[in-house]
Amino acid sequence: MKLTTDELILFNKNRVEVNFKKGETIIKQGALAGHIVYVKSGLVKVFLEHGENELILSLEGRKKLIGLQAINSNSIYPYSVSAYEDVSVCLLDIKTLKHIVGTNAKFAEQILNLIIEESNFSHNRMACLSLKQLHGRFADLLLCLSLRIYRRKVFKVPLSKKDMALITNMSQESMSRVIKEFNDDKITDIKGNRISILDFEKVRHLSVVG
């Protein structure tokens, strides 16, 4: 999503640039929100901490705003965010943002649109996780990486197989088997952390049929 002039002005006034190392926590669920995060580079995961388990809500890459949900009454982050690789971000003071949202209706409308978009994305992910099985879920991850994050058919990911298993809500062993099948069927060519999508239509089909 492109940023508007309003948002760019805001950025230039209040930005603090920070780098996070691989594995570091960028946003902690439950903490009082001090800022919204704009990802300049690197891949991050947005996730719910739920007792022992975690549920990954989304992967986000460059040019994404994260933490907008904390612009609410209590200013508590409703999820955690951590870095899959070294990440560079801008931190935007949440009070400033809240002030602008409360006074500039056009700006508020745009933030609203961003959150609605995320809400729809989240609903789709819910459908993916609860209606599809292994192959469909992995196909969805491939589509997400290829279309939303890297915008190519061949790319390197900072994700281990274990990470991918967590994202698609399956066991590590199942992940291994699914990848093997995709490779054997010439749908993908996945070696180490290099992913090549060979048959995009088949991936899309598997995503649809579940």
Added chain:
Amino acid sequence: MKLTTDELILFNKNRVEVNFKKGETIIKQGALAGHIVYVKSGLVKVFLEHGENELILSLEGRKKLIGLQAINSNSIYPYSVSAYEDVSVCLLDIKTLKHIVGTNAKFAEQILNLIIEESNFSHNRMACLSLKQLHGRFADLLLCLSLRIYRRKVFKVPLSKKDMALITNMSQESMSRVIKEFNDDKITDIKGNRISILDFEKVRHLSVVG
């Protein structure tokens, strides 16, 4: 959620009251959004249509606003809504609402808060569906009905066992067995469409442990 003065003024100016019969579609996913729905009475389901399947996003009862996600750029409803029983609603013209959102920042902020709240609810539901198993999911349904919708421990629902199975994403047969177990263990007393929660703490516990 209580409505503010602003919202009430809006209501009084633009409301059209409509009744829907059990089973009727109130909002159709993919359609151009003409209005936002305020539920005056009756239980409705909000759901994604996903090929043959459907994924129930939430149950909503009286005093809820539904369809806020359609206040976005393209004004397309991102989900369907239908009536579990005879339902009485107010329809609010979406153009009017959009206009107010675009000009009154305080109002926009409130809508934003509502959508953020729904977004958090939705994330929790995602966690429920993908991390918990049968008993935990059913416990969550009981908590939702008892705390969010009816605000009592004994209530009648317009839901068949099949409906409840769909909501908790399990088969009808599993639903039967889970209910039997809950009744046998004196956690609930469910007969026909009357639900009594006998041991609230146990329900809460089952919801937590999954």
Added chain:
DNA sequence: GACAAAACATGATTTAAATCAAGTATCGAT
């Protein structure tokens, strides 16, 4: 009230996927 049609219950079987188990490959540190 009789009948068909749903809704519901329950036991047996099957299935998808997790877990368990045992291995190999890869990576990082010394």
Added chain:
DNA sequence: ATCGATACTTGATTTAAATCATGTTTTGTC
């Protein structure tokens, strides 16, 4: 280069829950 640790693979077993199959109860209709 060696060692240990971690990541990954792959087959065997187990498990949760769906499906299948059948029976029973409830509901609505004429």
